[in-house]
Amino acid sequence: NAGVTQTPKFQVLKTGQSMTLQCAQDMNHNSMYWYRQDPGMGLRLIYYSASEGTTDKGEVPNGYNVSRLNKREFSLRLESAAPSQTSVYFCASSVRGYTEAFFGQGTRLTVV
């Protein structure tokens, strides 16, 4: 019972490099989300996808792009990484409504 799987778990990038964070869920959820977690800042929403084929900006979308590849997969792309994007990134999924969001284990990204 995998739930939400994120890859990679750790990554170090140089400023200006690009990378894609992968996320997949096996719970048949409609909605998927990307959050970033920084010390003392809680979790902030980057982008979300309410359903397959739709994506919307969250609170902190600048410097990121997303793709909802299919119902299972939702990727986050950094086109030109900056030190300010050093963070722990969490993918989550849920059904719509008054229900639980399930989180992955996170990707710890360092941009040097």
Place this chain on the structure above:
Amino acid sequence: QQQVKQSPQSLIVQKGGISIINCAYENTAFDYFPWYQQFPGKGPALLIAIRPDVSEKKEGRFTISFNKSAKQFSLHIMDSQPGDSATYFCAASNPNSGYSTLTFGKGTMLLVSP
């Protein structure tokens, strides 16, 4: 603009004591208030949640108290145990909007001393 304010930032409680974490929100459209628990190196996991049609919800040692008029809600952990040591996040959402995006507080790091 911080829509969900959480306090305290950190909390130390003795084993067997009561841990209390408070949150306040601004957006009256919020209609669902979950609490998440996060252990180091792990993703957050739902602990307990409440809707504003009730003033209190209890699950085992964990209780949410909700005050709609004051736009405040709190988490009480009774008989706190060392295994409760974690970071706790309150959150709010408006599922009626068609989206279930969560707005989180900044978190409270709880340490329960043996």
